[in-house]
Amino acid sequence: MILGVVATIIVGYWGIKFTDNQKTTTNLLFFENSCISLFKNVVKDLEEVEIKYKGKKIDENLLIYKGTFFNSGNTDIDKTIIHQPLKVKLPENYEWKKIKIIDQSMDVNISFNHTESHLTFHWDILKENEFFTFDSVIEYKPQTEINEKSETIDITRHLSRNISFSHRITNLKSIQKEELPAKPIGKFGLIFLSVYLLGIVCIGLYFSAGQFIFPNYNVSYEIKSDSTKFYSSIEANGLNEILLTDNNENEIIKNIGSDKKIGLTGNVKTLRQNLSYWGLIGGGILALLILLLFILMIYSYIKDKKLYKKVKLIADKYDEKTFPIRKSSRLLFPFE
Incomplete structure (x- = not known):
């Protein structure tokens, strides 16, 4: 009886999760690949180091910023549902200087335009699991002079945390900023859970169909x-x-x-012995529910692992070792 109640709760949870995953969802994931400062105070004491931009010596405080947008939903984002294009807004005192699309999914055509504080992206269609990555140069114009390297770190962190988005895309409530897919459990964990669940299925079958095969x-x-x-x-x-x-x-x-x-x-x-109808019905229901749970677990594992691999492949291309700690509290990619 207790096993039946527990199984019902567990299967109910996974059933809700499975149903939620199968319904049409519009999701757009954004994650930063790098945020590197080229501030004057970093190189001012190194006389032999000179940073140039378009052939001219840099006298400004510049940052190199890379980011990726990834369609993590299960529906295409095309012009029919885009009423206002995706805009990326910089915090106060930051300005876009140069932007370039450096990577994208095959057949994805991305165009953009920008002002000092806004970067707007346009596309015809961004299908499920498609992405694009942009590289940019951002100038920081402080109200006062930057003197300490700690201030430089704070400025890059401030940019990472306060860059924002706006859009009017049907059924897209907000951009999932840094909500990267968690690393799936390993093979050992999957095997352990599979053996555990299938063991419960065998117990349920023993108390139900087992009465005919192994009568007492x-x-x-x-x-x-x-x-x-x-x-x-x-x-x-x-x-x-x-x-x-x-x-x-x-x-x-x-x-x-x-x-x-x-x-x-x-x-x-x-x-x-006469058949135990409690065992026949209860054991059968238990075995059926746990078997369903096992199938849902395997399906979710395969789906989550595919998504994880796709996002990690993009992240590994451009993420820097000095990239700040991501904002998600979940276990993410092991950046080595």
């Missing part, structure tokens, strides 16, 4: 009462009483008295 038998003793003989099972029913149950499930409580004689003739035979 009771030993019945022939008892002579007056001039009547009948076969009955014998169980203790207290100190001086026994419970006799005949083949028709009729029960007789007999006081065995001081001589403890009940008229056994010495003949015995085995009788197959």
